[in-house]
Amino acid sequence: MKNTNTLKELKELFNRNKDKALQDYFTFLRFKSISSEPDFKSQTLACAEWVANYLREIGFDIDLWQTPGYPTIFGNYDKAGPSQPTLLIYNHYDVQPVDPLDLWQTPPFEPNQRNGQIYARGAQDNKGQCFYVMLALKTLMQHYGKLPINIKLCIEGEEECGSAGLSEILKDKRDHLKADYLAIVDLGLPKPTTPALTLGIRGIVAMDFIITGTKSDIHSGSHGGLAYNPIHALTKVLAMLRDPSGKITIPGFYDDVVMLSPKERSAISLEFDAKAYEEAFGAKPTGGELEYSPLERNWMRPTLEINGISGGYGGDGFKTVIPSKAFAKISCRLVPKQDPQKIGQLVTQFLKSNTPEGVEAEVYIHPGSGKAMHTRPDSKAVKAFSEAYEEVFQAPCEFIYSGASIPIVTELSAASGSEVVLLGMGLPDDLIHAPNEHFGVDRIEKGFLVISRAIQILAK
């Protein structure tokens, strides 16, 4: 079967099934599967059941692996037999919280199509990317009656809050997960027309920093000049975290950062379009360590970001209060060789030792930290997927890195004993984790095509 004909056939299949596919995708998006917020528990569990049923109907053996948190959907298709390789595909069905809700143009759980884009929480991350995988498997099964290789699916429900549940059960599931290749379908492309595979992602460690002053909120007139305001203490400590050049000032923070390899050096030599960035996001890329190029800062350097800050009165008008507490949420993105626990401890020590007298500091390290991972560009999996990308996009596949993190990847790769390939159809301006997240119908199609073709290419 010739590739061009196969691709043509797959495109026809996509178009024939498109209406029903979008219907199913919208159903998937309507589940409020916010894993970090306990109020959404029943919706998150219902979402897992829906995915499990979808895959069961295709012909997969489905198991809902129970964890201390949300279940992981494990799917297995082994009818290609032992002569064919096994591809394990990772996705997640949980999504990020939606606030600030008032900035969404349409409600986050009522998918809305505008100019070829689907707007919804999870439209891209990761329901959109999970859905084109499921659609590819369904279409191949329906049209050809079978899959050419063995496929395992691992679709978890706690990626957005640290993958603690899956991490907990991984060592008991080694036999089930065993595979030749592991495709992490949660990444993206630099531009809509540029096919690319991701060779590395950053690690992460996240924490809460809480400062307590008086035991209750107090009046800023009666107490101003007496009580040490915890917001002042908080801003003082947080402002010390970086120097004017953007370098993180925590002693030891960069100790384990290694020199770039030639492959990495070549990747960051890709052009970064600062003007396009400013147009897309409304601000110049002036964050991070200014002595490095933008791509090096985002892909190859560790960062520290304050993801949230809160204390005192935040409503309309004014309230003359000195709050009892103020807090910040901080996360560090890590590069290979940096250990999340060690970095967590260094940050904790820095925050505590710089907190002024008269207030109390606490630091809580969130579960779900993970190391950075860089993959081998010459592996069979990477080659098969890059071939699929080139066919679908009719352009040479580039190799990029990502500043983001998927903490479970290292553990999942070890448990399954497989070669990792990091891929996806995300674009930098999809607004994942933000209001008005969206994903293009064209990318649902391209994702469907790439997954389908890669499965065919991997067959012996």
Added chain:
Amino acid sequence: MKNTNTLKELKELFNRNKDKALQDYFTFLRFKSISSEPDFKSQTLACAEWVANYLREIGFDIDLWQTPGYPTIFGNYDKAGPSQPTLLIYNHYDVQPVDPLDLWQTPPFEPNQRNGQIYARGAQDNKGQCFYVMLALKTLMQHYGKLPINIKLCIEGEEECGSAGLSEILKDKRDHLKADYLAIVDLGLPKPTTPALTLGIRGIVAMDFIITGTKSDIHSGSHGGLAYNPIHALTKVLAMLRDPSGKITIPGFYDDVVMLSPKERSAISLEFDAKAYEEAFGAKPTGGELEYSPLERNWMRPTLEINGISGGYGGDGFKTVIPSKAFAKISCRLVPKQDPQKIGQLVTQFLKSNTPEGVEAEVYIHPGSGKAMHTRPDSKAVKAFSEAYEEVFQAPCEFIYSGASIPIVTELSAASGSEVVLLGMGLPDDLIHAPNEHFGVDRIEKGFLVISRAIQILAK
């Protein structure tokens, strides 16, 4: 009529009417008259009507002065005739917001009595203090059939959000407000057993500081190292506002602060009980400019407090976001000769000029700023009230200052052409503006007695 007998009689009257009085006080407290939050408009208006009716029933001529915001209740009793002086009494019927709601032991608008204290929003500030004034007027009228001096009442509904409405109409109401003395009943005592009048309050100017980075929230992995996080910019600028000794670093901030007078110097020589402060509030008094004593810092020095800070994710768990915006609410307390508008401009300029490149800064100065006011300790009004305090407490009256602000006082004093006396029954640990605000029934009684006796003493 001998003072001791009169005091005894007033105490008997209080006790006889106590149950009904507490019932009325609780009714007053149940109105959710939060002036800064538009959702509470009907409750705030209903509260004004209730106060107006209470005073009408006593025998006052009542006018609800309409303003661009909430009405001011103006009450007039002129039957003592032109030979007697006129006392204008100021209170307010609006209250502070109640969040964080979960820290209240009982709901803020369901008054609850525990150990002789009434817990509710406004229990002290200012409904409690307003109520004992109304109760004194009612009791004197009912028992004696008349008041010995002329009384005017000015009870406004926007003190907690800047008194903009009353300020707006003041110049048209000069004739109505004309009085010999002006009693501002919104202050307090250093200790429950120490009678005291307040000789000065601080001024205030309040503002919002908003920093904007990208036009939407973005992902801290995909953008960490690229985008300049507005929370980092915010903490950087805010941390620059004071030096390690607690001094505000804004150029010109202290330029107009004048030397203390001997009276002021003597007031701040009062002992400050740092241990009692720590026991009451759970933290040492380590705020403000450390080179000055605690009382000087709170009474005689200007301060700058961050009353609120917000940006990014503040919920449970974690969200790896770089927010589009971060903001802080800032207020300065001012001392005599400092001009609120000038200080507002100095702070604005400092915040904007220190905001790093790559993000945008905005500063919005709230309406309702006001100058500090120091009163004459030898005025007739101060003397009459200090005599009343000494009778009721059976102890010498002290003269203190307050770190708080009542911005309308300067304007009201000018409009009414009257001698100001600042007084009240508040205590430092009443938790005004905070969860679990409370006020003692014993202080309702003492406030009732002081107001009643001062009215009698002022009669010629």
